[in-house]
Amino acid sequence: MAGLHLVGGAPGSGKSTVLPLLAAEPFAAVDFDELLEPGGRLLGTVIASPAASALWPSYNGLWARVVSLLLRAGRPVLVTCPLTPAEWAEATAGVEGLPPAEWARLDCADADRADRLSVRGWQQGRIEGALADARELRRLVDREFTTTGRSPTEVAAELARWVTGGAPGRDRPAGSRPGDHLSS
Known part of the structure; x- marks a missing residue:
């Protein structure tokens, strides 16, 4: 069965920037x-509004079914999402046809995230929420692909190597906590 790779990322991590660069890869x-x-x-x-949060579990379930359909093609699938492993579970x-997911997170320094979201017009309270989401993902998901100080092309290439079996991404060093090097 084809592999399933989920990349969690709080807002501003670079998911939408990196994703188009993966279009030519041998996976969805x-x-x-x-x-x-x-x-x-x-x-x-x-x-995509906190007011619709009661609908998010149904939306997540819809995505689980979409992913199971994509996996039918027999190719690996990479999904970028704002979910935690528990939310995905x-x-x-x-939903039938889903293999266990390999997890990673797309992350960046807190200052980079705040800058990126500010450029989008986000208010400070919403930015703080995104920073809290990033801290939670750092605690829950060890494997990291950082966008801080790297080009989107570099990050996309590293993600592609991970999905195709060429590189595992960077697991955190023993004794450290996820994201220790990212907070500013």
Whole structure:
């Protein structure tokens, strides 16, 4: 069965920037935001809003089914998403055809994340929420691909090597905590 690679990333980590660079790779690469219309809508409902958080488990479940369909092609699948491993496990309950996922996170220094989100027009409270999400992912997912100080092309190449079996990404050193080197 084809491998499933999930790359969690809090807002501002670089998921949308890196993803198009994976299009020519011998695996499917998709992002949770790709089903959304402009403005974060799906079927007329603004999904990409905290006000729609009650719908997020259903949206995550929809993605689990989409991923199972992609895996039918027999090629590896890389999914970038804002989920934690526990949220993915909940989303996949009852979905057939999904192998265990290999997890990594796309991350960046907190200052980089704040700058990127500020350029998008995010208010400070929302930026703080994204920084908290990043801290949680650092605690939960050891394998890291950082976008700080690296070009999107470099990050995409490293992700491609990981998915195709050429490189494992960087696991944190013994005795360190995820993201220790990223906070500013």
